[in-house]
Amino acid sequence: MNAPAEIHDRPIGDLIRDARNLSAAEVEKVLSFQRQHGVRFGEAAIALGLASPDDVLNALAQQFHYPLATAERRLASPELVTLLQPFSVQAEAVRATRSQLTMRWNRPDQPRQALAVISPGSGDGKTYFAANLAVSLAQLGGRTLLVDADLRSPRQHEVFKVSNSAGLSSLLSGRTESQVIQAIEGVPGLFVLPSGPLPPNPLELIERPAFGLLVRELVSKFDHVVLDTAAAAHGADASVVAGKCGAAIVLARKGQNRVDALQDLVAGLAGSSAQLLGAIVNEF
Structure with missing residues (x-):
């Protein structure tokens, strides 16, 4: 038979x-x-x-x-094009970027690293890109964690419709003992660590040794760790996060970012331990 x-x-x-x-x-x-x-x-x-x-x-x-969003998810999370429209031009662009990244990131001859997604200003598309990159990495198999390290104007909890009552800020301030990493329904292998409540001292929190220790622990437990960050225009958060991660990708929005702001952001990484894996121009 x-x-x-x-x-x-x-x-x-x-x-x-x-x-x-x-x-x-x-x-x-x-x-x-x-x-x-x-x-x-x-x-x-x-x-x-x-x-x-x-x-x-x-x-x-x-x-x-190929994981595909349910009807409920489509209404709730329209930004997740890799789930909503997996065969669209936008989703294909994310997958093409994923392919380029995986050739440079966490190669067998290098220590494992997390990846920080950084950009000069607000509205550049960091949250959109980081979310869809995380989904596309999870679709390869293995375990992927998306961390919302934007402690100024976080949105990943809105994109994925998860609770933000506790998260990264709670961990770094020692104010939670509960499970704050949340599995994403409908996307096997994808997990999100939301930002948690907005702290009054975001830069100080991520500058603490505890943040670097947390990143190293997460990298040891997940196949891919992607961090969303605050816009560089709001402070040094993005550069600090990138340095703790060890790898970064810069995103700029076509017709919106100034060249000098982008140059300043890249120059700021030069003095850190972060490896710049590339730059993306967001045309959407």
Whole structure:
């Protein structure tokens, strides 16, 4: 007896047929349209009104063993394009960046490092990029942790819809003993450490030895650790975080950041132990 086929071994037509409970006559209608117009099964089913774009997307996600956001998540977390629109131009750009990063970051011949995402100003897209990079890393397998180290205007808890009653600031100030790292439902292997309550002394907290010790502990427990940071315009937080992480990537927004601000940020890293892995221009 043959073993049942895995989901990712099944044709997309079978997945759409089962999801929409298509009859044999409807399947034949789709196949006839497909042959006549030279299109894919999914495109034919959509054209005939027998499937929706979401049906096709879900089938593709199953076929390629790719996590996809639920309908509830799509409404709640529209910024997570790697989950909402995994085959979009934006998601593909994140995956391309991931590929470039993984060739330079945590190579076998180097000590393991965390990665700080830094940028000159607010609204550059650090939170968006860090969140989607973390999702894309988790989609490779293994364990990925996203840390919201922006202790001035944090947003990762909003993006992932997790509690922010305790987090990084709580750990660094010794004010929590509870579990503050939260698993993200629907994305196997992805965890988020939110910022926690806004402290009055954010820079002092991350300058403490405890922060460096925490980063090293997290790096030992997760395959990838990504840190979102405060905008460099608000202080030296980003440079300090990058130095504790050991690796950083700079993000700039097209038509928004000044070249001198970007140069100052990169120059600030020169005196730290952080390895600059590259720079990204956010065009979205």
